[in-house]
Amino acid sequence: MPTTRQCSFCGHEIPPGTGLMYVRNDGTILWFCSSKCRKSMLKYHRDPKKYKWTTRYMKVR
Template identity: 45%
Template sequence: MRVEKCYFCSKPCYPGHGIAFVRNDAKMFRFCSSKCHKNFKMKRNPRKVKWTKAFRKAAGKEMNIDATYEFEKRRNVPVRYDRELMQTTVKAMQRVAEIRKRREHAFWKNR
C-alpha cells in the first residue's frame, strides 16, 4: 500500500480514499477530495488556486529547492527487510524531518 499525492493540491491521498481518474492515454490522476477533482475538471491551474501547494511554492511561501526533499523519492523495487537497515532508516527519517523543520522555520522568518 502506497500513500499517493493528490494531483491537484499535493496533499497525501491514502489507500481507499479519494478519487482516481484515468485518461484515455492511460495517465492516472489521483485526487484527495471531490473539491480537487472538480477543480481539475474545470481545467483550473493549481498554481493559480491559492490553497494548493503549487501556489504556495510558486508564490515563495514555502521552500521548493532543498536537499531534504531528495529523500522523498518513490521507489518501485521493494527492499529486502533488514532490521539494522530499518532502524538506521527510521533514525535518519527523524533527523531529516528535524533538519527540514529548522530550515522551513528559518525560511519563514527570513521571507
C-alpha cells in the first residue's frame, strides 16, 4: 500500500504518486511537494521556520 510522505521543507503531506525525491551524496533522502519547496531548500538555503506558509513556522511561533 502506498504511503504518504512529508515534505522536507514545508512539512505538508505528499500524496502517493506526486512529489520529488532528492538523494544527497551522503545518502540522505529528501522529499519535496513542489518546486517552490525544492528551490527554497536546495538553491536558496532558506530556513523553513521563517516562512508563514510552512507548517514548521506554526510549530515554533
